[in-house]
Amino acid sequence: MVEIAATPQSRMTGLMHRREMAADAGMLFDFSHSQPVSMWMKDTLIPLDMLFIRSDGSIANIAERRVPGSLTPVESDGPVRGVLELNGGTSARLSIRAGDKIIHPFFEAAK
Numbered sequence: 001m002v003e004i005a006a007t008p009q010s011r012m013t014g015l016m017h018r019r020e021m022a023a024d025a026g027m028l029f030d031f032s033h034s035q036p037v038s039m040w041m042k043d044t045l046i047p048l049d050m051l052f053i054r055s056d057g058s059i060a061n062i063a064e065r066r067v068p069g070s071l072t073p074v075e076s077d078g079p080v081r082g083v084l085e086l087n088g089g090t091s092a093r094l095s096i097r098a099g100d101k102i103i104h105p106f107f108e109a110a111k
Contacts, residue, residue, distance in 0.1 A: 047088030057107030
């Protein structure tokens with residue numbers, strides 16, 4: 001179950017202040033067009049994996065097990081359309097790697 005963060009307010013709030021997230025849950029940030037993206041973990045209480053996704057659905061890079069509360073910027077490797085945040089360790093558990101494809105209508109429309 002993936003929540004969508006497609007408005008400026010929902011992208012700004014993201015997963016802040018949540019104490020837990022179901023193992024099969026996540027949040028997909030839609031930036032509506034490709035651009036360089038920088039994320040952080042301010043006020044985020046759970047470790048996260050961040051998958052930076054190009055407009056064609058391919059994963060540009062993955063930032064694994066980001067530290068809760070960190071203000072260190074986490075940046076995309078080039079322009080991306082979206083970011084999928086998952087529980088920390090999910091990428092390794094599911095063997096998700098850069099270059100893999102994410103299937104979602106946001107990325108289908110960009111073809």
